[in-house]
Amino acid sequence: MSDRTRARACPERTCVGCRERSGKGEMLRVVLVEGECVPDHRGTLPGRGAYLHPTPTCVDLAVRRRAFQRAFRVPGPLDTAKLRSAVPRETP
Incomplete structure (x- = not known):
């Protein structure tokens, strides 16, 4: 048996808002x-x-940059009401 650990590679994705890469689970x-x-x-x-x-x-950055239109390859404005309600608002 090999001494190597069997760690699964976590796929990374790029945030359409801030353009930073993170693990898919995050x-x-x-x-x-x-x-x-x-x-x-x-x-x-x-x-x-x-x-x-x-x-x-x-979410705000993605909407302002029209990142969803580019990502989904569609023209025109998109409704983000359900998305905004699913993301918790930050409390000061």
């Missing part, structure tokens, strides 16, 4: 459902996904 997957950005907590919804840190700062 990110929130977002998918497009009928023109609306929907959080995919289990990671099982079909379609193209965009990854985001689950913080209000990253």
